[in-house]
Amino acid sequence: MSIVSLNNSANTSASSNAIAASPSALEAAAEQFEALFLQQVLKQMRKAGDVLAADNPMRSRELDTMRDFYDGMLADTLASKRQTGIADLLVQQLSGKANQLDTLDEASETARAAALPERSSASMDSLRSTWQRSVDSLANVWNKGSTGFKALVDSVIKQESAGQVDAVSPKGALGIMQLMPDTARQMAQELGVNFNLGRLTRDADYNKQLGSAFLSKLLERYDGEQALAVAAYNAGPARVDEWLERHGDPRIGDISVSAWVRQIPFKETREYTSKILADLGQSASLKQDQAAASVLPLIPGQERFKSAPIPVALTQRTDK
16 A cells, blocks of 8 residues: 655755644644545555446446545545544654654655564554554445445345346336336436446346446435435435425434334335335344354254245336
8 A cells, every 4th residue: 555655845954843843733744644544545445345346336437536535535534533543643653853754754654565664663563553453444334335235235126126137117117126217317327338228127237237326326315324215216306305304304313214114105115115124134134143153053953044035026116
């Protein structure tokens, strides 16, 4: 992982004396260094993550640019709030030293190295350990978010079409994610891919790419609240906005999520949303059970629990 170096031209005796005389300037420099580091961490994670694979539904030039801008803002925010402890550690280590910028550049070089040099001091070991904890923490959050979205997409597919590639609803929704043609066309345009109506019922990956993009857009619209995004996927965001106005918003504590779902006036949307939320909960519980079972011995003569597939019938749909 490469870390953006601080400007070596600033590493002069005058600059060092100025920063030594101003603790606030040292803190600002440390925060900037932390922000640069976090931005590089995020950039490397974006490269390696599944979400930036070639077939990812959210991959587009425009979204990549927006994501880079967001990562920069996120890194600045985390650094300003001292979320990782890197800036605090730098200030603690460099306070009172005349050659602060020299030491800060040394820290940058240490972070750039693949392996920690044997001659590194104890303070550099502590700094490196702090950075590694930050990387691990951010990676765990990233992986959990990616896994959660994939599980949501799979559950939507199960409820929409039970995985039937050529499914067509009475309302004209197409393919495994039951996309209306206008919605699919809009998502293709936003993702920068060619729109082909026939592929929606022939190419499962193509349908999933556009459907996942639409679902992700709804999640962003509703601040990550799955119940609202799922209901909007089925009944349309305009209706969900109307229901939020009428029954209250679970995002701000007006009403609980379960109570809001029970207030959905459309029976199909209400049952659809409930099934997906229940399915996501069961999937999480099943993964925990499987993890526990993998480390426990079997009782002689007893078979491991096997989950039975839940059949899903495709009924009438509301407009999206």
